[in-house]
Amino acid sequence: MKKVVISVLGHDRPGIVAAVSQTLLENRCNIEDVSQTILQTEFAGIFIAGTDENCQLEDLRIRLAAKLNPMGLSVLMKEVEEGKPAISGSAEPFVITTLGPDRLGLVAGITEVLLRFGVNITNLKAVFRGGEDPRRNVMIYEVDVPSETNHQDLREALQGRAQELSLDISVQHRDIFEAIHRI
Amino acid sequence: MLTDREVLATFEMLKNEHLDVRTVTLGISLLDCVSDDLERFKGNIQNKIQRLARDLVAACDEVGARFGIPVVNKRVAVSPIAVAGCCFKASQMVEVARTLDHAAREIGIDFIGGFTALVEKGFTEGDRALIDAIPESLATTERVCASVNVASTHAGINMDAVSLMGLTMKQAAGLSSNADGIACAKLCVFANIPQDIPFMAGAYLGVGEPDAVINVGVSGPGVVKKAIDRARAVNARMDLGQLSEVIKHTAFKVTRVGELIGRQVAQNLAVPFGVVDVSLAPTPNVGDSVGEIFQSLGLKSIGVPGSTAVLALINDAVKKGGAFASSYVGGLSGAFIPVSEDLNIAEAARGGILTLAKLEALTSVCSVGLDMVALPGDVSADTLAAIIADEMAIGVINKKTTATRLIPVPGKKAGERAFFGGLLGEATIMPVPNDDASGEFISLGGRIPAPIQSLIN
Numbered sequence: 001m002k003k004v005v006i007s008v009l010g011h012d013r014p015g016i017v018a019a020v021s022q023t024l025l026e027n028r029c030n031i032e033d034v035s036q037t038i039l040q041t042e043f044a045g046i047f048i049a050g051t052d053e054n055c056q057l058e059d060l061r062i063r064l065a066a067k068l069n070p071m072g073l074s075v076l077m078k079e080v081e082e083g084k085p086a087i088s089g090s091a092e093p094f095v096i097t098t099l100g101p102d103r104l105g106l107v108a109g110i111t112e113v114l115l116r117f118g119v120n121i122t123n124l125k126a127v128f129r130g131g132e133d134p135r136r137n138v139m140i141y142e143v144d145v146p147s148e149t150n151h152q153d154l155r156e157a158l159q160g161r162a163q164e165l166s167l168d169i170s171v172q173h174r175d176i177f178e179a180i181h182r183i
Numbered sequence: 184m185l186t187d188r189e190v191l192a193t194f195e196m197l198k199n200e201h202l203d204v205r206t207v208t209l210g211i212s213l214l215d216c217v218s219d220d221l222e223r224f225k226g227n228i229q230n231k232i233q234r235l236a237r238d239l240v241a242a243c244d245e246v247g248a249r250f251g252i253p254v255v256n257k258r259v260a261v262s263p264i265a266v267a268g269c270c271f272k273a274s275q276m277v278e279v280a281r282t283l284d285h286a287a288r289e290i291g292i293d294f295i296g297g298f299t300a301l302v303e304k305g306f307t308e309g310d311r312a313l314i315d316a317i318p319e320s321l322a323t324t325e326r327v328c329a330s331v332n333v334a335s336t337h338a339g340i341n342m343d344a345v346s347l348m349g350l351t352m353k354q355a356a357g358l359s360s361n362a363d364g365i366a367c368a369k370l371c372v373f374a375n376i377p378q379d380i381p382f383m384a385g386a387y388l389g390v391g392e393p394d395a396v397i398n399v400g401v402s403g404p405g406v407v408k409k410a411i412d413r414a415r416a417v418n419a420r421m422d423l424g425q426l427s428e429v430i431k432h433t434a435f436k437v438t439r440v441g442e443l444i445g446r447q448v449a450q451n452l453a454v455p456f457g458v459v460d461v462s463l464a465p466t467p468n469v470g471d472s473v474g475e476i477f478q479s480l481g482l483k484s485i486g487v488p489g490s491t492a493v494l495a496l497i498n499d500a501v502k503k504g505g506a507f508a509s510s511y512v513g514g515l516s517g518a519f520i521p522v523s524e525d526l527n528i529a530e531a532a533r534g535g536i537l538t539l540a541k542l543e544a545l546t547s548v549c550s551v552g553l554d555m556v557a558l559p560g561d562v563s564a565d566t567l568a569a570i571i572a573d574e575m576a577i578g579v580i581n582k583k584t585t586a587t588r589l590i591p592v593p594g595k596k597a598g599e600r601a602f603f604g605g606l607l608g609e610a611t612i613m614p615v616p617n618d619d620a621s622g623e624f625i626s627l628g629g630r631i632p633a634p635i636q637s638l639i640n
Contacts (some may be wrong), residue, residue, distance in 0.1 A: 092249075095185060097194045125187065140190050151248045170194050173250040174185070179439040180196075181189040 002051050003032070003080035006064065010073035012043035020047060023067045027060050028052035043073075048080060086120040091144035093122070093174035096158065098139045100167035102128040106139065110169075113161050117154050120144045142174070197251070201405035201471050202437065204444045205464050206256040207243050208381035210388035210396040210457065211235050213262040213297075219270050225282040232259060232286040232295075235395050235454070240291045242451040252444055256606075259287065260386035260398075261297030269309030276316030277323070284324035293606075294369075296386035298329040301376070303338040304630070314344075317351050321366035322358035328384035334374035334575035336582045340631040345575065348372045349568030349625070353591060356560065360593035363601040367590040368523075368555065372571050374578030374585045379458050380514040385551075385586060396457040398514060399445030401505070402437040404463040405471045407497070411479040426480065427500040434461060434504025442509045460514025461505030462550055463497070465525035467608035473497075473518050474527025485520070485528055485545075486537030494518060495548040515584055517550020523603055523610035524555050533611035539570075542613075547577045552585040557601040557610040560593040562618055567591065569621035580634050 008020055017036065024031060029049040036045035051060070061077045068075045098110065107126060114121065123142035130136070145154065155171050162169035196202040216227035236259050243254040261267075261283070268279050280298055287295040298320060300310040317329050333344040356364030371385040378389020381398040388396070410433040415421055421429075441459045449456040465473045477485040480493050498517045505512050519525075520542070522532050531537035539556070546552040552574050558567075571587050578585030592601040597614035 094251075095190060097190055099194065138187070138191070140185075140187065142185065151245075155248060155251070168194075168198055170197050171251050172193065172197070175443060176250055176252060176440060177185050177189055177193055179443045180193055180436045181185075 001053060002055075002057070004029070004049055004051055004057065004060070004077055005080050006047045006049065006075060006077045008043070008045045008047070008068060008073050008075050010043055010071070012038050012041055013071070016043055016071070016073060017045065019067050019071060020045065020064070023064050024049050027055055027063065029055065029060070087118065087144055087146050090147040091120070092147060094143050094145050095172050095174055095177060096139075096141040096143060096169065097172070098162060098167040098169045100137060100162075100165065102130050102137045103165070106165055106167065109161055109165050110139065110141070110158070113157050114141070114143065117149055117157070118146050119149070119154070195409075196406055196436070200409040201468075202402050202440065203253045203255050204247070204399060204401065204441050205403055206258055206381050206400040207239075207254050207445060207448050208258040208260050208386055208398050208400070209236050209239050209452070209454065210260045210379070210392055210398060211262075212388055212392065212394045213264070213267040214390070215394075217267055221271060221275050221278060224268060224271075225279060228279070228282050229286050232261070233289065235452075236290045236292075238452060242448050246444055246447045246451065250444060250447070252440055254444060254448070256294075257292050258381070258383060258386060259290070259292055259295045260381070260388045261295065262388050262390065263299040263301055264297060265300035265307070265309045265313035266390060268313070269307055271309065271312055273312045273315035276312050277320050280316065280320035280324050280327045284327050287326040292326070294326050294328050294383040296328040296330065296383055297388060298327050299331065299387040301332045302344045303332055303335040303341050305341065306344070314347055314351055317370060318354035318358050318366065321355050321369050328369045328371075328386065330371040330373055330376065330385045330387060332373040332376040333571070334579050335633075336375060336579050337633055338630070339633040340374070340572060340575045340579055342572065342625070342631060343628045345372075345572050346565070346568045346625050346628060348571055349564040349566075352567050352589060353564045356591045356593050363592045363595070363603060364560070364590045365603050365607070368588065368603050368607050371586045371588050372575075374575040375583060376586075377514055377584060379460075381460050382462060382464060382515060382519075384588060385515070392457070393455055395454045397445055397449040397452065397454050398457040398460065399441045400460045400462060400464060400514065401441035403471045404465050404473045404476055404518070406437055407433050407463060407501070408470070408472070408476045408479050411476065415479070423480075423496060427496050430497060430500035431504035434501040435508040437461075438505040438508035438512070442511075456511070458511045458513030459505065459509045461501055461512055461516045462514065463501060463518040465519060465521065465528075466606060467524055467526050467529075469526060472525045472527040473520055474525050474531060478527070484531045484534070484536045486531045486541050490541065491544050491548055494520070494545050498549050515550040519551050519554060520545055520549055521551075521554035521588070522556050523601070523608040524606060525608070529608060529610050532613055539613050539615060543573060543577070546574060546585055547581060550584065552578070553587045553589060555607065555610065556587075556589050557612045558589055558591045558615055559597050559612055560591050560595050562591045562615050563622070565622040565625045566615060566618045566620075568625045570615075572625070576631075
């Protein structure tokens with residue numbers, strides 16, 4: 001069985017997920033994972049679905065486009081590659097949080113350091129509303145850090161970069177959040 | 184997935200509220216080091232501490248860096264030396280203290296506890312030798328902490344020991360007169376001493392404890408104060424019941440962090456995890472003060488009327504939160520009010536708002552006692568003993584731990600300042616009214632009997 005990944009992007013409105021899932025159902029595709037989010041007024045969704053063995057991927061792509069393009073949505077579909085995970089070997093989950101005034105290059109600045117250490121971002125939420133209130137300008141990265149990483153070096157590199165960008169930063173093991181907030 | 188609220192709340196605790204792990208203390212039994220040959224005993228101690236604790240600092244730093252929560256202090260607590268070295272004379276006990284000091288320096292820790300005697304019911308030869316050795320041991324070592332348990336709810340108060348401790352303190356202060364009597368800052372006299380305290384100067388490893396064990400002291404009072412301030416800023420009409428709930432929640436969080444870190448260190452060192460001590464331990468830094476919590480709860484200062492009620496509320500809420508967070512809570516577990524180690528409390532003492540009498544009243548509801556209290560250098564040994572006796576009585580009758588860490592500062596008078604440096608801080612010397620009025624009582628000696636356990640009013 002082949003798996004496909006479908007991403008849908010466009011101005012948010014009721015019925016987007018209904019349209020995608022209806023098309024997949026008509027083509028006997030079984031949805032395995034869905035994640036959707038709305039940033040300001042824009043919808044983005046990503047679906048992974050298993051396909052029927054008779055399914056022609058090109059036909060599916062055409063049907064999805066036919067259904068979604070008239071709704072003002074762009075759609076991209078590709079086959080899922082069975083391959084190696086993002087990080088080979090073991091990794092530990094961390095949460096990196098920054099607070100500070102908005103300016104150009106904050107995400108690029110932090111992620112450049114993460115890339116240098118081979119850290120993979122598993123979830124990212126960033127909000128920049130401008131102004132001086134730090135709580136209105138927040139980045140929360142959930143990341144996987146390869147086990148062999150020197151944490152002191154990573155921490156220092158991130159702190160140095162945060163200072164250049166006038167950000168307050170904290171790097172925390174995810175277990176801390178679990179321990180503090182969950183019973 | 185974590186919620187933004189969870190992430191940002193934790194961010195605040197770390198950035199602005201001094202969330203850390205205050206101490207990770209490795210308990211090491213020295214009972215298998217016993218020998219009647221002093222050199223062999225010292226060698227065994229040196230080897231065992233080196234073997235079990237040489238990676239303690241590195242393990243704490245590694246776990247601290249990995250989890251992003253600093254472990255501020257790393258310490259070692261050993262079996263009571265008066266037990267392990269029972270056959271030695273006082274001069275030999277001093278050598279044992281130096282061995283402990285040397286071992287502590289070698290593994291890079293700031294304090295080692297366990298120069299300890301348990302004499303609530305009477306003395307062994309070893310107990311007497313250890314107590315006789317305390318002044319010179321503490322004056323000539325840097326990192327060794329001593330404690331003597333002179334009372335318990337089950338045994339009563341050994342008044343001969345109380346009297347002896349008054350004299351011992353005077354001698355210890357005299358031998359460290361060039362440093363404002365700092366030797367006494369490393370000496371605690373206890374009633375009902377717990378076997379698993381991770382905090383200095385009272386830490387030792389009880390004889391009922393395993394061969395090695397990790398005990399953890401949680402984060403300080405800054406977190407609690409900020410939580411109260413924040414809650415009151417959001418809702419100005421919050422009452423004391425709601426505020427105690429805020430303290431409870433905060434204590435829960437810091438206890439969970441403490442246990443998480445402690446268990447990791449224990450795992451790294453292949454040593455069992457013991458307890459979390461959920462005490463609020465201040466440091467002489469702004470924003471890390473128990474005294475400031477009194478102000479956050481509406482008092483002008485610690486020491487004014489209402490202080491005992493506030494401390495009772497804080498202490499109880501901290502225990503409730505901590506006990507829910509961890510199944511293994513132990514040690515002292517309550518709020519500390521060490522005068523010199525807490526900027527705000529030191530300030531209240533300087534201004535005369537906090538007196539010795541009020542401090543004693545506070546200790547009836549808090550976890551420790553008269554802690555880091557600087558007294559005039561000419562206070563008599565009998566008066567010191569009588570102050571100790573009063574404090575022991577509070578502990579014995581209330582079935583709780585109490586202690587004294589009193590420093591008669593040589594050559595200085597009430598109102599002058601004493602400087603102890605570092606974590607020990609500095610303090611204004613408190614006046615002791617009615618000095619030389621308790622000598623006859625102290626001279627009676629004997630043991631005050633254990634109290635009745637019913638008819639408890």
